[in-house]
Amino acid sequence: MNQYQVVLNAMPSMAATPESIKHLYVQSRSGGMVPITAVATLKPGLAPTEVDHEGQFPVVSVSFNLAPNVAMSAGYAAINQLMKDLRLPGDIHGGFGGDFRRFTEQQNSTPLLLLGALLAVYIVLGMLYENLIHPITILSTLPAAGFGAMLALLVTNTELRSSRSSPSCC
Template sequence: VSQFNLYSQVWQVIVQAAPEYRSRPDDIKQVYVRSTNGGMVPLAAVTKLEYTSAPNLITRFNTFPAAKVTGGAAPGYSSGQALATMEAVAREVLPQGYSFGWSGQAYQEKKVGGDSAMVFIYGLIMVFLILAAQYEKWSLPFSVMMAVPFGAFGALLAVWLRGMENDVYFQIGLLTLVGLAAKNAILIVEFAVMKYEEGMPVLEAAVEAARLRFRPILMTSLAFILGAIPLVIATGAGANSRHSIGTGIVGGMTAATVLAIFFVPMFFRLFEGLSEKRGGKKKESSDSGSPPLPSPAGTGAESLPEDRRDA
């Protein structure tokens, strides 16, 4: 009924009857309450005591009586699909005046699930801008970024083969793959640029870069994949979240490593070839629009004055 402070702590004041007046359920009939005219009457005069079944614990959510429902998505369905289905069923089944809400992992997923796509896009944009500043070109970053879809494909395939969900932990792994997949492509593109600047043709530079950087790419990728294996086979509390992250990273990194060796040189040849053609057209247009240069002095009669030309 109240609270008071003592010994630097807050204590609650709870009022209850003496033990001899509350030892039996029927003793509640002897509790007196005030009537409308101000007199005291026992509860037995205005109430009837009955025995019935009731829950031992009443769950409340935001101070409202609530029923807690727990469950998980069926194999082959994502947690987002399960949440959407439960919301549709709740809107259809619950009577007027009832509402529903989420708690725990479902609440966190609903809170950040809508932002995961934007975070992934922002990550791609940031990596692209950093690469564009590093290479001082807009075409070369595309050669690197085209390796990211291979990583995403491998991650989705690995999760699908294990019958796992596309949950928030898997989406964190996808965001990690943006940098991991781009790392392997950077090794190839950077070496290809160096060979191309030395005078080697674009196609030969791309193939030579893939050949020479194959071993470093394989070593770093295998080291990372083997380091993520404990997440894939984790057990105990929180194993499901580690399974989602580990499976996505291992599958995505494997696909990005195997496919990037073959496709990144092709992308480098494609985008660098387009850049060459565009640069050649610009050069031709600039040459055609410039005025003709005068002939050097002494190379022809046109460069001499008229009086000396007659002489």
């Protein structure tokens, strides 16, 4: 479907009533003037008072809050599943904003950040020990330490989650 943004400019006397709009003329491709009723159907109906746009496309916002003690990753997975179950037409797309958009951006960049952190630690240890092998020996203990940390969380039945001390907006 082709969509065009149309801004109607008319003298106040020509747009005073809905009936007066039928007497407006628009320019045709050939340059002549034709009545607006020749190219558009004018009928009264219900319409939103405001249509939000993003990138020149109409958008609608749906807001929600996660239930208490629900991790953001679980909420993200549940909402994605609901979007799949809706079977929306191909020209309707969904996306996240606010905290969830930041969450997805962070999820995508986390492996690269971890790799960068390991490289930085390797460089610092290499400079500290003036050796290329000792940093690898030290960093080789990280998987065992990670396993021990996960085991401690499992034994104490504690979730690994980040929390904010300030409420979020947007």
